[in-house]
Amino acid sequence: MNASIGRRLVFWLAVPLTVLSLCGALARYWGTVAPRVASVDQRLRRQAEVLTRRLRIENGRVTVDAPTDAFAFAIRDPAGRLIAGDARLPPIAVAGAAAAVFSTARVGHRALRVLTYRAHTESGALLISVADELGRAGPAARFGFIGGLLWDFLQLDLTLALVWIGIRLGLRPIRRLRDELALRSPSDLRPIADATVPRELAPLYASLNRLFALLRDSIQSQQRFIANTAHQLRTPITGMLAQLDLLLAEPAAQPIAARLQTLQQGVRQLAHSSNQLLTLARADPAVNVAPRRQPVDLAVLAGEVVARHFDRALQTGIDLGAELAEARIHGDPSLLEDLLDNLVDNALKYTPAGGRVTVIAGREEDRPFVAVEDTGPGIPQSERQRVRQRHYRLPNSPGHGSGLGLAIVEEVAKIHDALLEIGAGADGTGTRVAVRFPAN
Amino acid sequence: MRLLIVEDDDIVADAVARVLAGEHWAATRAASAESALAALAAEEFDLAVVDVGLPGSDGLTLLRRLRGAGKTLPTLVLTARCTLADRVKALDLGADDFLGKPFEPAELAARCRALVRRAHGALDRVIKMRRMTVDLAGRRLQIDATDVELTAREWLVLECLVRRVGLIVSKERLLQAVSAPDQDASANAVEVHVSRLRAKLGCAATIRTLRGLGYRLEEPGPP
Numbered sequence: 165m166n167a168s169i170g171r172r173l174v175f176w177l178a179v180p181l182t183v184l185s186l187c188g189a190l191a192r193y194w195g196t197v198a199p200r201v202a203s204v205d206q207r208l209r210r211q212a213e214v215l216t217r218r219l220r221i222e223n224g225r226v227t228v229d230a231p232t233d234a235f236a237f238a239i240r241d242p243a244g245r246l247i248a249g250d251a252r253l254p255p256i257a258v259a260g261a262a263a264a265v266f267s268t269a270r271v272g273h274r275a276l277r278v279l280t281y282r283a284h285t286e287s288g289a290l291l292i293s294v295a296d297e298l299g300r301a302g303p304a305a306r307f308g309f310i311g312g313l314l315w316d317f318l319q320l321d322l323t324l325a326l327v328w329i330g331i332r333l334g335l336r337p338i339r340r341l342r343d344e345l346a347l348r349s350p351s352d353l354r355p356i357a358d359a360t361v362p363r364e365l366a367p368l369y370a371s372l373n374r375l376f377a378l379l380r381d382s383i384q385s386q387q388r389f390i391a392n393t394a395h396q397l398r399t400p401i402t403g404m405l406a407q408l409d410l411l412l413a414e415p416a417a418q419p420i421a422a423r424l425q426t427l428q429q430g431v432r433q434l435a436h437s438s439n440q441l442l443t444l445a446r447a448d449p450a451v452n453v454a455p456r457r458q459p460v461d462l463a464v465l466a467g468e469v470v471a472r473h474f475d476r477a478l479q480t481g482i483d484l485g486a487e488l489a490e491a492r493i494h495g496d497p498s499l500l501e502d503l504l505d506n507l508v509d510n511a512l513k514y515t516p517a518g519g520r521v522t523v524i525a526g527r528e529e530d531r532p533f534v535a536v537e538d539t540g541p542g543i544p545q546s547e548r549q550r551v552r553q554r555h556y557r558l559p560n561s562p563g564h565g566s567g568l569g570l571a572i573v574e575e576v577a578k579i580h581d582a583l584l585e586i587g588a589g590a591d592g593t594g595t596r597v598a599v600r601f602p603a604n
Numbered sequence: 605m606r607l608l609i610v611e612d613d614d615i616v617a618d619a620v621a622r623v624l625a626g627e628h629w630a631a632t633r634a635a636s637a638e639s640a641l642a643a644l645a646a647e648e649f650d651l652a653v654v655d656v657g658l659p660g661s662d663g664l665t666l667l668r669r670l671r672g673a674g675k676t677l678p679t680l681v682l683t684a685r686c687t688l689a690d691r692v693k694a695l696d697l698g699a700d701d702f703l704g705k706p707f708e709p710a711e712l713a714a715r716c717r718a719l720v721r722r723a724h725g726a727l728d729r730v731i732k733m734r735r736m737t738v739d740l741a742g743r744r745l746q747i748d749a750t751d752v753e754l755t756a757r758e759w760l761v762l763e764c765l766v767r768r769v770g771l772i773v774s775k776e777r778l779l780q781a782v783s784a785p786d787q788d789a790s791a792n793a794v795e796v797h798v799s800r801l802r803a804k805l806g807c808a809a810t811i812r813t814l815r816g817l818g819y820r821l822e823e824p825g826p827p
Contacts, residue, residue, distance in 0.1 A: 485815025
């Protein structure tokens with residue numbers, strides 16, 4: 165999955181905003197919390213002096229003769245035992261060299277600043293802690309530095325959520341374009357309507373529409389080229405074939421009849437190959453980006469194709485027939501005719517004299533299909549995939565095929581979302597080639 | 605009978621003329637739509653064979669102008685673009701029949717014969733073949749100058765087949781022809797009539813079966 169523009173925008177907003185809010189928290193700490201702590205510290209120092217002065221020691225007992233205005237104090241011996249004062253204040257160690265240590269502590273719900281120092285009296289060293297409340301104004305003071313930061317991040321999350329919603333609304337035109345392209349059938353090369361497109365997307369729409377137009381033109385010119393080539397090739401071939409036929413019928417040509425027949429064979433092959441190549445070009449998916457679909461009854465098409473091949477079957481002594489039931493589909497009739505032509509042509513080519521070729525059309529499990537069965541040598545299981553390739557011909561196959569027949573069939577089937585199945589004939593011999601179309 | 609060939613390719617035009625000369629047609633050739641119109645204005649023709657791919661205005665344009673001018677001359681269209689769409693277009697524009705290139709000379713001849721028969725059908729109800737004569741109006745079949753009796757249903761079958769000698773007539777069409785208005789005949793019935801008719805025709809004409817599709821009446825070759 166590629167990066168989304170929405171996520172990228174949120175990322176590039178989130179990183180600087182996070183840094184910014186960190187800086188804000190630091191600035192607020194140094195601007196408001198730190199001075200307040202400093203003033204509390206100063207007061208604690210003064211109170212510590214007062215406390216030290218009022219400390220009385222009689223017979224090793226320590227008393228403070230008057231309470232200070234500090235929130236709390238605690239006097240402990242070096243072992244940490246409380247001698248006087250408030251037990252709620254935690255004992256805090258003062259390292260040897262240090263005279264005094266400031267720390268923060270929490271007693272109940274109150275945040276306290278604690279000054280702990282060592283006092284030297286006649287009964288030995290004592291650890292004295294004086295504590296006072298930190299101010300309670302502002303969330304930063306209430307939650308401390310980390311709390312303030314968390315509060316900032318909460319605000320940041322809300323901001324980013326709103327930004328995300330904004331981005332999604334803002335990117336709606338892009339989603340519209342995506343839907344427009346996704347819903348389009350691949351054959352639809354009409355320009356995209358761009359009347360209400362935002363300025364930023366207009367160049368993209370223009371490029372896409374230019375591309376569509378280019379594709380349309382090139383497909384049309386390809387189709388025109390194929391049609392023209394068909395005419396240019398077929399007309400002289402028709403003339404040659406007809407002339408050769410007439411020549412062969414003339415008594416004067418009898419001495420060279422064999423040579424004329426060889427020539428005729430060659431011209432027939434030329435006609436066949438050029439037909440095959442043109443059909444393959446016509447069945448090319450690139451040319452069929454916008455196929456001309458219309459309702460077609462495969463049975464009617466199959467009937468016409470069988471009728472067209474009838475004389476050839478008679479000449480080669482093959483019993484060509486049909487079993488046709490209505491099989492309506494939506495398709496390109498010319499391409500479907502090519503498909504049937506090639507199936508029948510193949511069957512007639514590979515079936516020996518005395519054999520039987522049957523063209524079948526109908527529906528099976530609600531799916532329209534056409535099939536051609538022959539009593540020829542059949543296609544071995546191992547070759548059934550390879551015979552679909554262009555120019556591939558079975559080893560030892562008779563005749564002079566171009567090896568394009570089944571490739572054409574497969575291309576036309578693909579254009580119609582149909583399935584090409586190559587199998588054995590009804591009684592396990594011969595070949596049955598079936599093309600199954602999707603149910604409609 | 606007079607035939608107009610509208611075809612720009614010399615070899616094809618010559619071949620068409622030769623094929624139909626064997627059927628006693630006198631051909632005139634035009635290499636463009638314009639010269640075809642000039643020829644049609646100058647003399648009467650019984651049939652036109654028109655190629656679609658002509659230089660300048662094409663065969664279909666010529667056909668439209670012909671039909672627009674009220675000419676009913678039977679027309680067979682030849683084309684290298686023989687897709688179904690092209691065929692439908694040609695027939696819609698008023699072509700009487702259609703043949704794709706390359707074509708078999710025998711089929712060209714058969715289609716031309718059928719077209720002229722259809723055009724003259726109303727007047728000329730007697731169809732003469734090599735060994736048999738079919739008088740459609742008088743319901744009389746003669747083989748080698750001898751009358752042959754046919755049942756009513758056999759007549760209907762023969763009539764259908766003989767109008768399209770050399771061309772395939774579908775099973776359905778024969779079925780319609782032999783069905784009485786109040787009762788449907790079965791496909792089996794058609795087969796029975798065809799085989800009886802086949803026996804009566806003997807070797808004067810062959811009725812060939814195209815399995816699953818229909819039948820074709822064929823004349824025997826020259827002796």
